[in-house]
Amino acid sequence: MNRRTFISGAAVAGATMAVQPSVAFGTLGSSKVNLGLIGCGGRGNWIADLFAQSDKYRFVACSDYFEDRAKATAGRLQIPADRCYSGLSGYRRLLDSKVDAVVIETPPYFHPQQAADAVEAGKHVFLAKPIAVDAWGCRTIAAAGKKATDKKLVFLVDFQTRANEFYQEAVRRVHAGDLGRLVMGEANYPWEGGPKDAPTGNAEQDLRNWYCVLPISGDFIVEQSIHALDVATWIADRDPIRAAGTGGRTLRPQGSIWDHFAVTYWFPEDLIVSFTSIQCIPGVPDEIRCKFFGAEGVIDTDYFSGVIIRGRKSYKGGRFDQLYTTGAVANIETFHRCIMEGSYANETVAPSVRSNLTAILGREAAYKGGDVTWESLVNSDVRLEPNLKGLKS
Numbered sequence: 001m002n003r004r005t006f007i008s009g010a011a012v013a014g015a016t017m018a019v020q021p022s023v024a025f026g027t028l029g030s031s032k033v034n035l036g037l038i039g040c041g042g043r044g045n046w047i048a049d050l051f052a053q054s055d056k057y058r059f060v061a062c063s064d065y066f067e068d069r070a071k072a073t074a075g076r077l078q079i080p081a082d083r084c085y086s087g088l089s090g091y092r093r094l095l096d097s098k099v100d101a102v103v104i105e106t107p108p109y110f111h112p113q114q115a116a117d118a119v120e121a122g123k124h125v126f127l128a129k130p131i132a133v134d135a136w137g138c139r140t141i142a143a144a145g146k147k148a149t150d151k152k153l154v155f156l157v158d159f160q161t162r163a164n165e166f167y168q169e170a171v172r173r174v175h176a177g178d179l180g181r182l183v184m185g186e187a188n189y190p191w192e193g194g195p196k197d198a199p200t201g202n203a204e205q206d207l208r209n210w211y212c213v214l215p216i217s218g219d220f221i222v223e224q225s226i227h228a229l230d231v232a233t234w235i236a237d238r239d240p241i242r243a244a245g246t247g248g249r250t251l252r253p254q255g256s257i258w259d260h261f262a263v264t265y266w267f268p269e270d271l272i273v274s275f276t277s278i279q280c281i282p283g284v285p286d287e288i289r290c291k292f293f294g295a296e297g298v299i300d301t302d303y304f305s306g307v308i309i310r311g312r313k314s315y316k317g318g319r320f321d322q323l324y325t326t327g328a329v330a331n332i333e334t335f336h337r338c339i340m341e342g343s344y345a346n347e348t349v350a351p352s353v354r355s356n357l358t359a360i361l362g363r364e365a366a367y368k369g370g371d372v373t374w375e376s377l378v379n380s381d382v383r384l385e386p387n388l389k390g391l392k393s
């Protein structure tokens with residue numbers, strides 16, 4: 001079900017947490033949060049099990065564009081048939097029904113509208129990465145995150161790396177100056193997999209194969225490589241100034257997304273980040289790597305193996321191989337804790353907007369085969385619009 005070969009969450013440990021009873025049993029009436037799942041595909045079903053295993057949530061509604069998928073998930077999660085919705089506007093009916101929070105696991109194109117509507121409807125939001133496919137979408141999520149804070153709602157973007165203690169501590173040390181002045185970074189995302197479909201022009205067919213449809217996925221630099229670029233911008237702790245890029249579609253058919261990108265980013269204070277990502281190459285081991293070199297040492301991070309700092313002030317960090325699951329579990333715990341404690345700072349939103357815009361900047365620079373500035377990108381009104389003609393409302 002997942003794009004990479006992960007061992008899914010059999011051994012999920014629940015963390016203890018301090019709950020303010022007045023909050024826990026105030027607005028919600030119980031410490032169990034009533035959830036609606038929007039997007040009943042691979043990730044949606046997988047993460048729904050983790051929510052359920054935590055025993056802090058109960059799924060009471062679900063929606064998917066495709067009725068059979070929504071029904072299958074409703075059956076699995078014991079959701080009543082009359083709270084199972086389909087079609088493009090099914091999620092709106094879900095929002096009108098009694099849910100405290102939504103888990104959005106649809107393709108990226110739909111995230112901004114669905115998340116903004118959820119906040120408007122007064123629901124807490126747990127959102128899959130990437131947040132959007134274009135700058136308009138990123139701005140929409142930024143505004144929705146702020147509105148959530150104003151409305152005392154929790155809005156959490158599910159990046160697993162940001163939830164990991166070793167990543168957190170290592171990046172904290174970099175920001176405290178342990179590497180000295182940062183000189184250069186490398187971010188890489190190689191993957192042996194990746195479907196090779198081309199859009200057909202049939203809207204339903206293309207929604208099934210959305211990953212290869214640029215306006216729905218945002219291309220794989222946004223849809224997948226965001227994991228590497230999110231760590232890079234987290235470490236860099238600043239917006240890029242510009243990017244220059246290249247890449248292409250050598251292994252995928254015409255009309256499909258690209259299969260390789262090579263982008264150089266320029267950040268303030270002469271910090272350079274070199275990014276590459278490639279798909280569809282048999283034998284490529286799983287790696288989502290980000291290294292930064294500073295005057296005093298190097299931080300080396302990989303989603304699949306661990307985090308370490310070498311140099312004058314070293315940090316032994318830690319090894320791990322289950323971040324796909326443990327990161328999601330940690331985010332599920334944090335989401336519940338924030339709802340119970342009334343913590344509405346929504347700190348995952350701004351960094352997610354930054355890294356998503358950085359990925360889009362790289363994509364646009366590569367498509368252009370030249371330079372694109374951050375300023376022109378963040379203010380861009382260009383919107384990616386898929387063909388939704390003929391889809392059921």
Ligand SMILES: NC(=O)c1ccc[n+]([C@@H]2O[C@H](COP(=O)([O-])OP(=O)(O)OC[C@H]3O[C@@H](n4cnc5c(N)ncnc54)[C@H](O)[C@@H]3O)[C@@H](O)[C@H]2O)c1
Pocket residue numbers: 002003038039040041042043044063064065066069087088091105106107108110128129130158159160207223324
């Ligand atoms: N490590 C991670 O954080 C991670 C891993 C996998 C997927 N994801 C993210 O999860 C999201 C979903 O990915 P997936 O792999 O589950 O895809 P998927 O295709 O398996 O599932 C998506 C589901 O959404 C449904 N859908 C499409 N448009 C819809 C709409 N407008 N309204 C309601 N439902 C709609 C589809 O029918 C499908 O069932 C993506 O944003 C992806 O990037 C994140």
